[in-house]
Amino acid sequence: MTDIILITLIIIVIAVIIVVVFTKNKHQIKSSSVKKSEIILKYQNQLKNILRQCKDDKDTKIKLKKLFLQKCSSELSRNIFFTQDEAKQIIQKLAQL
Helix, strand or coil: CHHHHHHHHHHHHHHHHHHHHHHHHCCCCCCHHHHHHHHHHHHHHHHHHHHHHCCCCHHHHHHHHHHHHHHHHHHHHHCCCCCHHHHHHHHHHHHHC
């Protein structure tokens, strides 16, 4: 009887180890350059959507663009992937859209 309990316990431990190993490998760490590109692309897409929504109203477009650029600047200044110079360059590129 104790042999069955011991074998069952060993099987459960092995199953848990296998599950942990396989779920751990699914999380791939992205390089900082890939992450930077994704963040920049996200900002560009968001700004394009904002500009597309108010394409007929120039005043609203300018106001929303300014607010969005301020938000991006704030976020980028706190982001560990970007230096201050990189953040400024990104904001300048976004301002040209």
